[in-house]
Amino acid sequence: MRKKSSLHSSYWLIWLVSLLLFVNCKEPFEQPVSKGDDGQLFAIDTEQSELPYLVIDTRGAEIPYEPGVLATMKIYQRKKLVQEQKIDIEFRGKTSFRLSDKRGFNLETVDASGEGMDVSFFGMPEEEDWRLIGHVVNFKDKYIWDKSLIYNPLAYELSRKIGKYASRGKFVEVEVNGEYLGLYFFCEKLKRDSNRIDIKSLNATATNLTGGYILKIDKSDAGPEHDGKPLSYFMSNWNDDARYTSQNSFRSAFDIFGKPLSFPAFQPPYHPQQFLETYFNYEYPNAENITPAQKTFISNYILDFEKALLADDFGIEVRTYTQFIDVRSFVDYFIINELCRNVDAYRISTFLQKDRDGKLAMGPVWDFNIGFDEAKRIPDTDFVINYNDYVKNDPWMVPFWWDRLLADPQFKRAVKERWTALRKSELSTATLASTVDEMVALLQKNGAVKRNYAKWDQGIGVNYDQSIQSLKQFLIDRSSWMDGQIGGW
Known part of the structure; x- marks a missing residue:
């Protein structure tokens, strides 16, 4: 019996050694990384999200309300660095700035000397003034304005659908000085420009006072x-x-x-x-x-x-x-x-x-x-x-x-x-619903909703699916009510 047991143990030893050799010969298992392809560490793991991820670094300087401070903004997609730009950044908003724990920002693109310069982002026309718009979150009073995360982009898209210019933009996730701040809408500042509010220039020496x-x-x-x-x-x-x-x-x-x-x-x-x-x-x-x-x-x-x-x-x-x-x-x-x-x-x-x-x-x-x-x-x-x-x-x-x-x-x-x-x-009712669905699908399939509310829910209790259903039902009811009211004029 001892001889059989010894033989059996030898077989187990050989099998274990062979297994270890086999494992060591294979490629090592790649753990999810939370950094860009340039080595930039991320505050979170964005997984394989196709949404742009913005890393803003002020080099330790506090962001003021105005005027702004110089910073570097890196833009990643699928963890690949696709654009790097010097910016001047400051907080923005009035009531939202004071009431929200998730504040918005004004950005100005600048050159190496700190002077404004026109830059294109995400295929939008070149300009120097941009906005990062979030949604209002207040922990103390436990409320959130715009649980859907799409109010502004949705309204602007509807405006463009009927042929009117509205601020163009892109959903992005943002970290500032190592802190993940969640989902934002990176968009154009409304200003006079041939690609924005397209009116004639009016300077101090102009003799035609009629505009713009x-x-x-x-x-x-x-x-x-x-x-x-x-x-x-x-x-x-x-x-x-x-x-x-x-x-x-x-x-x-x-x-x-x-x-x-x-x-x-x-x-x-x-x-x-x-x-x-x-x-x-x-x-x-x-x-x-x-x-x-x-x-x-x-x-x-x-x-x-x-x-x-x-x-x-x-x-x-x-x-x-x-x-x-x-x-x-x-x-x-x-x-x-x-x-x-x-x-x-x-x-x-x-x-x-x-x-x-x-x-x-x-x-x-x-x-x-x-x-x-x-x-x-x-x-x-x-x-x-x-x-x-x-x-x-x-x-x-x-x-x-x-x-x-x-x-x-x-x-x-x-x-x-x-x-x-x-x-x-x-x-149309169908177009309103599909416009909402397209935006929501983009955010959900890329995990942005989950990551955003992991940061900002904080016991408020957001049911995202319910918020989207509420928004869509509102649009159905509101447009139907307007049909009746306006149709009776």
């Missing part, structure tokens, strides 16, 4: 006098949101009811009558560059439009307000913002443009963070233009323009014709 201009109905921008202040200042800097001055803006001559304003402009922030005012911020030329003559021209142009809109008799065929505005742009702006129930539309984040020798046009659309199925300030079955009926004395209310336009049978007929045509094609 870009105005914003929005919260006020902190001026250069705030450059270099600490982040703590901007975290509590609510007053500057409402600090309008003759340098940065001009005021409508009429209140939100279309009545002449009788009290002085540019009063202290949040004064008791501010809700009655509408201010127009100088976006292009900006507050530092616009000349007194240009200010006078564009403010008088708005005044003439408003007077005509108020004076026209809608009981007859003749209109004079249409001499001042591109009616189609107003129609399209109304349709996209109402379909997406953008509660910020008309009153903040609202762009207007006037090209040289052209009429005032609305757009591009911008900022849908508080929209769609989460825009609870406005019922599913009412128009956003009626915001003033639901929110009283907000410092930023909807101007009288929209009530007045919707009192005009000719404007309503233009909306009805356009909406009816779009519902058969670019804004």
Whole structure:
């Protein structure tokens, strides 16, 4: 028995040695790596995601609100370095900056000396100003705006589908100084450019004052006098949101009811009558560059439009307000913002443009963070233009323009014709659903949703599939309700 046992043990020993030799002769098992092909370590493992992964490094410098700091941005796809660029980076946003733990960024592409330079990303036209837009997450109060992660890209895509320029972009994942920050939308800043807001340039020596201009109905921008202040200042800097001055803006001559304003402009922030005012911020030329003559021209142009809109008799065929505005742009702006129930539309984040020798046009659309199925300030079955009926004395209310336009049978007929045509094609129920599905499929198949919420859910309890179903059902219900309302005009 001992001899048999010894033989049996020998067989086992030979088998084990052979197995070890076989294993050692094979290629070693490759563990998942969390670094790029250039050796750059990643904060997470992106696996084989085709979504671009951005690694931003400020070399230890704290990112300010403004002005920015120099950094290096590397862009990887499937862990392969595809682009490297020097940038100037700063935080962006107002309410979202103060309330969110996941903040957005302004980026400017720069050369080796720190001067701005035009660069193309992801096949988009070259420019130097870009945005990284996230969704708002607040741990303390346990809320997230836009659980779907696609509100802004979706709205911009719908705008482009109907033939209007909107900020182009790309879904990306971002890490900054070694910390994974999740999914963002890398997109174009809205600005005058032949590939963005395509209007003529207007400099200080221009003799043709008719354009181009870009105005914003929005919260006020902190001026250069705030450059270099600490982040703590901007975290509590609510007053500057409402600090309008003759340098940065001009005021409508009429209140939100279309009545002449009788009290002085540019009063202290949040004064008791501010809700009655509408201010127009100088976006292009900006507050530092616009000349007194240009200010006078564009403010008088708005005044003439408003007077005509108020004076026209809608009981007859003749209109004079249409001499001042591109009616189609107003129609399209109304349709996209109402379909997406953008509660910020008309009153903040609202762009207007006037090209040289052209009429005032609305757009591009911008900022849908508080929209769609989460825009609870406005019922599913009412128009956003009626915001003033639901929110009283907000410092930023909807101007009288929209009530007045919707009192005009000719404007309503233009909306009805356009909406009816779009519902058969670019804004059909099937197209709305497929647009959502395509974006969601891209994010899910590449694992971006899972990675993002592993970072940001933090006990909030996001059910992503449910959020997408809610968004799609909202679009079905909202478009159907608009069919009934607009169809009855």
